[in-house]
Amino acid sequence: MTQRNALIISAHSADFVWRAGGAIALYAQRGWNVHVLCLSYGERGESAKMWREPGMTLDRVKKGRQDEAQRAADILGASVSFMDCGDYPLRVDDTALLRIVDVYRELRPEFVLTHSFKDPYNFDHPLANHLALEARIIAQAHGHAPEQGVLGAPPVFLFEPHQPEQCEWKPELFIDISSVWDRKVAAFEVMAAQEHLWDYYTRVALQRGVQAARNSGRKIKHAEAYQCVYPRVCDDFLG
Amino acid sequence: MTQRNALIISAHSADFVWRAGGAIALYAQRGWNVHVLCLSYGERGESAKMWREPGMTLDRVKKGRQDEAQRAADILGASVSFMDCGDYPLRVDDTALLRIVDVYRELRPEFVLTHSFKDPYNFDHPLANHLALEARIIAQAHGHAPEQGVLGAPPVFLFEPHQPEQCEWKPELFIDISSVWDRKVAAFEVMAAQEHLWDYYTRVALQRGVQAARNSGRKIKHAEAYQCVYPRVCDDFLG
Amino acid sequence: MTQRNALIISAHSADFVWRAGGAIALYAQRGWNVHVLCLSYGERGESAKMWREPGMTLDRVKKGRQDEAQRAADILGASVSFMDCGDYPLRVDDTALLRIVDVYRELRPEFVLTHSFKDPYNFDHPLANHLALEARIIAQAHGHAPEQGVLGAPPVFLFEPHQPEQCEWKPELFIDISSVWDRKVAAFEVMAAQEHLWDYYTRVALQRGVQAARNSGRKIKHAEAYQCVYPRVCDDFLG
């Protein structure tokens, strides 16, 4: 049986948990290899709690966030790797960009999840989106590393930002994550540095669950919402 | 086995052929009952060729367009009914609106296809869109004709207008209609009054086919494109 | 001391509670006369629970919803009146429109709260928005009932719809309602017909509270969010 793959491109080491933890757990449970690529550890901008400890250093923060992310990925059933490109500001040069291209070519994901196009509160997120899309396009080019095979056209979905309306992000696809909700919570709770977000993202899942139910007539308790980058192609309106 | 139903709400008697003929044939072939509700015959605004015949009358035009639409629906495998609300301008009062509500409640469609939100070349089309959505909402109200059961939440898709960019319409879903393309062409060719559109909509299908292929990596020759009104709810990114 | 007034225009009898209950309680507490104008009782479309009782009639539903709305308004400290224009669909003719104009002219509100511009799930809400704005404009016309004085230019704010992103509604103003949250909850709980919304709108208030805190650096637990129709005019960036 062929291994099926999905790729999650996350600006900081915890984004994938809050924003796509349910989808990751769902696909891992189905036997997919879900790989999370963290462009940074969120060491500067998303580790406020650690920085309040006296004598904290950048390396210790990075190490701490990496450990957490690894444990969360383990709980969700995903693999994870880190590019250590720095955060606030995230900076990815062309060498690093081509490493993302390599990940695409090696993994050959059937779908990709990443950040929103815009975020006036966080410039690393839109940059991660840009890189995820740009690397995907380069991976499709026949003349880039022509000895490798080109990538197909995996669809890309954008997970929910912290303040969705301010980011001009819109839910276009609801994924029912009720069956893996306990796993997402378990992964949440690893993120000791961001305990203030546990309740917030629990409520997000419940609100999106109510909306998913209302848009489908199905019974759904917890959901994640995604925006679609490319049109969907199929032979069915439903499903 | 339960009969499955789809509803197409068309401003004029031929719109469903050009814009959704492939999807209709596809679902008819799968055993669905696809019902087309024509709000008018397009007798004034979309029958130029008939009006060029000497001595033409409104009744003869209506009768001619109804016959054509019936034959096209037969070819596609759909049923069709007509509300005779007039065109250019289409005018639908609340009595007629509640008849559309009845159609929703009786048919209980699993999905609905109708016109785009805007069209600066044709005001009947956006009105049909408005009525299709408004009737759907009323059909969901527990207090409307409470002795009947309420409607669920069937998704609504908007078929392609004649000049898509001017209508702010965007393809969000491509349906592969290659397997029923010959039926769509046969239904086209019934529309003798609008022969000038045959080539136009053949090219539309080919262009959308190329785009569908490019967005999916699948081999697709002919496609129809739709915009989505409501978010999709499912447990799968693909499909 | 001059009585200060605010006007809330609500499509159905309960909308003002979920969407603006905090702001209403806040201003009532400050001694303002807050008047809620309900265009309908929400008798058909927002009273599902009552309709499930055997032998229910339209009049009993209306009476029930009116009683609830009155009790909720009492708790919030607002006055309320009802226009009984029907719902699903709401229909307001020019006679009724001019009654809304009269309310503007009599009340002379310093601000107005109403529904969003768009809502693909509910066509009564955008219609209420349209009527609220149109009546305001007529009330400003010197030649409309010229014996009365004209209205000034009260700002209008749009309260949060059920599925904000689908309605293209955007939070532009957060009001801290923490101090009156218990009143809003008490008003909530009067709405026995819509018990399923209690938790939903509690979570909305908490999410908007977190966002309000993040956008201001202030400690805020519960908030309501509003979109602005007109530009704000003042001599201060803050406040």
Place this chain on the structure above:
Amino acid sequence: MTQRNALIISAHSADFVWRAGGAIALYAQRGWNVHVLCLSYGERGESAKMWREPGMTLDRVKKGRQDEAQRAADILGASVSFMDCGDYPLRVDDTALLRIVDVYRELRPEFVLTHSFKDPYNFDHPLANHLALEARIIAQAHGHAPEQGVLGAPPVFLFEPHQPEQCEWKPELFIDISSVWDRKVAAFEVMAAQEHLWDYYTRVALQRGVQAARNSGRKIKHAEAYQCVYPRVCDDFLG
């Protein structure tokens, strides 16, 4: 020599002066027949000064505004007619709509000027826009009054609203009106009821003139700006 025609559709009796007076004078000077169709006199909503006179009546206001509009049209070199549909709110039923269709069919204008799509300060303006476009579409229908010839596809341009950004209106075409500016001013000054607007629209013309110069490198002092409804068709990028 064939008479060339242009049609201006104006919600109130003075709109055409402020918003399109330059273009009207320019084409009149070139020998065109420019016809202004005023849907109302602006008697209620745009005649504040007259209503401040004691004992003023609706009929006297209408008569006064009609006289002013006629004199302004004379100065600009245009003909003008009035439909007396009422203002604040403007209300145009289908009978009146078909009279506008008749105007299109009789005049056969080569271009049309009317109001913007949106205006949150004035609901008569967007309605005039809607009617202008809807009547144009009906006039193109072969089955509407088939004994008359159908209308071609005259382009439609939207003149500048009072608060352009709030109306989501955008200048896409600048017309240099420097050569007829004195005529526009003379027409302005007829509008005694709206003297407060003289300076405002003089400044609008100067600002648009600076912008027109900057976008073209030409020397332009006074300009009017328009938004385009339909794409332009030609064989030249310039011009």
Place this chain on the structure above:
Amino acid sequence: MTQRNALIISAHSADFVWRAGGAIALYAQRGWNVHVLCLSYGERGESAKMWREPGMTLDRVKKGRQDEAQRAADILGASVSFMDCGDYPLRVDDTALLRIVDVYRELRPEFVLTHSFKDPYNFDHPLANHLALEARIIAQAHGHAPEQGVLGAPPVFLFEPHQPEQCEWKPELFIDISSVWDRKVAAFEVMAAQEHLWDYYTRVALQRGVQAARNSGRKIKHAEAYQCVYPRVCDDFLG
């Protein structure tokens, strides 16, 4: 008494005068420390008049523009500093970006004014906007220079570009600057290199004044308009 601070981030040395001179004078008059940070002198792209003098050099232009900007700031009551990053094109590397972060951390402004998101006539302006927002976000990160305290969440407002509609900029906040208009004019008139803009921005202030009056019912002669980047948080609809 605590010193209150505001920060103006200006791409070129004169932008702050035309676009925010009134607001600066208003807050200076109230005792605030208003600091203007000029990313460049506008030496290449906004000093046409100086370049027409024979034998002009880049250094002399820079020096001239700096002197003018200093004098204008003095008149307005603001302090000013210059980063000399170059213009047409403005280029700001990460070292310079972190200097802007330092300015945020040192000044701790209560609000920030900068350029619009887009400007198809001037690419330095949107870049200044981007830098102003990015630096603000970095200044909020606990792990950036952790020995310093983090920045709060000062609101950001975008001043009016030269051709507002082309920049997709919208007035959302009008500030009454009538009381300091004479100071703004005095600052204007220092800008000898851009004399052609004096009248233009005088008219802008008058037009925005009329609009501010219309949106508030207050008497306002001169105003400046701003777009808001983040939602406003408060406990009052008015003010």
Place this chain on the structure above:
Amino acid sequence: MTQRNALIISAHSADFVWRAGGAIALYAQRGWNVHVLCLSYGERGESAKMWREPGMTLDRVKKGRQDEAQRAADILGASVSFMDCGDYPLRVDDTALLRIVDVYRELRPEFVLTHSFKDPYNFDHPLANHLALEARIIAQAHGHAPEQGVLGAPPVFLFEPHQPEQCEWKPELFIDISSVWDRKVAAFEVMAAQEHLWDYYTRVALQRGVQAARNSGRKIKHAEAYQCVYPRVCDDFLG
């Protein structure tokens, strides 16, 4: 007689043929000097067919694409130059940007054609757009290379991307290319590496032709469509 010039800025070596070949041939026929500036050869991302040949090298692909582009330009009557900046990803540093500025200053084009603002399938295209606009702005700056004369304000038009709706591109100007269609086809057919696009762009021209006819009432068979970046300035609504 003065030589008149136009500038086409193309990301890859073949874009100008598919997207603007008709306009180029039209102006060449009129005696204009139309210059095409290719930022890259499209060697990696748009040469799939060549890369399928065994032993292909980057240099051979570049050479092949350059030859094709030269032959196509010859057929269309244009001159062409190449900047060899690389593709997938295209990368243009400030030195190269200033070379584009030089081209503007030397050529002094009366109009410019380039790519769309956005393209989620191709990041080189929006970058070419950005560079074309940025270089134009720098070329207008009096202080850039002050010994040269500054550029005026040539209008810029954006040619049609491959999937127009996904790129948020909108046809605002149709150019009738029927008279030079055979030349465009001849230029097409040089592009052996992209034979799969011949039919696609033939259909694009026919669809745009139908739309151009419908928007003008003129007989037009083949057209190209463009979006406008800047407002048009003229003294005529038609033309």
